[in-house]
Amino acid sequence: MTHFVIVGGGLAAASAAETLRAEGFDGDLTVVTREPHAPYQRPPLSKGYLAGVEGLDAVIVHPAQWYSDNGIALRTSTTATSLDPVARTVALDDGGALAYDKVLLATGATSRMLPIEGAELEGVHTLRTLDDADALAMMLRGGGRKLVLIGSGWIGMEVGATARGLGNDVTILERDPVPLALAVGPEMGRMFAALHTANGVELRTEVNVERIVGSGGRVRGVVVDGETVPADLVLIGVGAVPALELAQGAGLAIGNGILVDAALRAGAPAVLAAGDIASAFHPVVQRHQRSEHWANALNEGPAAARSMLGERVSFSHIPYFYTDQFDLGMELSGYPSLMSEAELLVRGDVDSREFIAFWVDRAGRDSRVVGGMNVNIWDVNEQVQALIRSGAAVDLAALRDPAVPLESLLPT
16 A cells, blocks of 8 residues: 655644545555654744643644544654665664655754853753743743843744743843844834833843853853843744754755755655755745745645645745734735845834835836735735735835725736
8 A cells, every 4th residue: 555654743744644635645644753742833832822821722733633533643752763765765763664655754943052151051942842832831931030032033032022921021132233134124123123122021132142151050141242141041042944864864955955846846756845844946936945934834734745646736835924922913925035135115104013014126127016014904914915926016106005905906
C-alpha cells in the first residue's frame, strides 16, 4: 500500500494530513513529530494562550484521537534523524525507519539564540514551542514580575503586550532605532513603539546588550551599555532559523530554507516541503520566498498535500499575518520583497490607530499596491488582498481617501 510520511508537528503538517484524507487518500499515512504533543499552531502561544484566556483547544489543531479515527499513525516524541531520498526512507531516533512513497518535510523553525554570556541561566527563555509557552505562563500569569525582552520583533512585541496586560513590568531592548522596522518600515514601527510606551512598556532602542547576569544560577538582570536592567525573567526574541538538519543531510538544495518549486517539490524525487522550512518559488514575484507566518503554514500544508496526490499546484497565496497587542488589532498582507522598496501611503489617522496603510510600487509608469495593513479596521482584508492580487494601476488620491470605497478601486 502507498505510504506517505509527514515530518513535523506544526500547522503545515496538520493541515497537510487533514487535506490528504479529505481529498480521498486512503493509503498509509504517518506523521512524525519530535514534540510530545499532537501538531499545533503557534499564534496563541504569545497571545491568548500565554495570557490564560485560551486553552489547549485553541492551540492543538486536532487531538490525538482524530489521527487514530482517520487512520493516521501519529508518532509523537519521535525525531527523524536522517532522510535517504534514494532509498526513500526516513530514519528515526528509536532505531527504526519508515519507507515512504512520498515525504513532506514540515519541520518548522527553531528559536535563534544569542551567543551571549548568561543565556544558560535559569529564567532565560525563548518562545517557540508549547512547552516554552507553558514555562513562560507559569512565571507571568500571576503578575508582578520584571520581564526583559531582548528583541522587538513580532514575538517580543506580542509577549510584551501580553505580559503587561497580566500586570508585569516589561522592558524591551532593541539594537535598531525603531521596533519592527524590517517588517513594516520605520513609520509603522514608530506607531507600534508609541502603542507600547502608552501602555507602560519601557522600550529602549539603539542599545547594545552585553550580557545576562545572575546569582545562584538564576537570572537577575541584563547588562545594557554598562547599565544593569533588573529582570526576574528574560525572553530572547531575535528571530527563528529553519530546521534544516534533515534536508542538509539528504543533500537537498538550500537557500534560506529548502528550495522548492511552486508545487512545493524539492529537488529530490518524492520529497516536498511546506511551512516555515520551505523557500518556495512564488509565481507572482518570480523569486523564492520563505514565510514563518500562520497563514503560510495553513495554506501551504494543503497545497503540498494536493501536490503529493499528483494534482497540479501553483502556490500563489499572498503572505498574510495578524497581531493583537493591547487595544490594537492588525492584519498585514503583501509581498515582503516588493514592500521593502515601495512607498508608504496611509488611508486614515495613524495617531488614532484606525487606518489602512498601503505599500505602493511606483517604479513603473503606473502605481500598484503590493502590500496593505488594516489597523483596527475590519472586514476589509479581502478588498486589500484583491487590490494586491489585481496588480492594477490605482489612483493614489482615491486610495488615500477613506470616503472612496476600496471596491471602487478594483478593476472591473
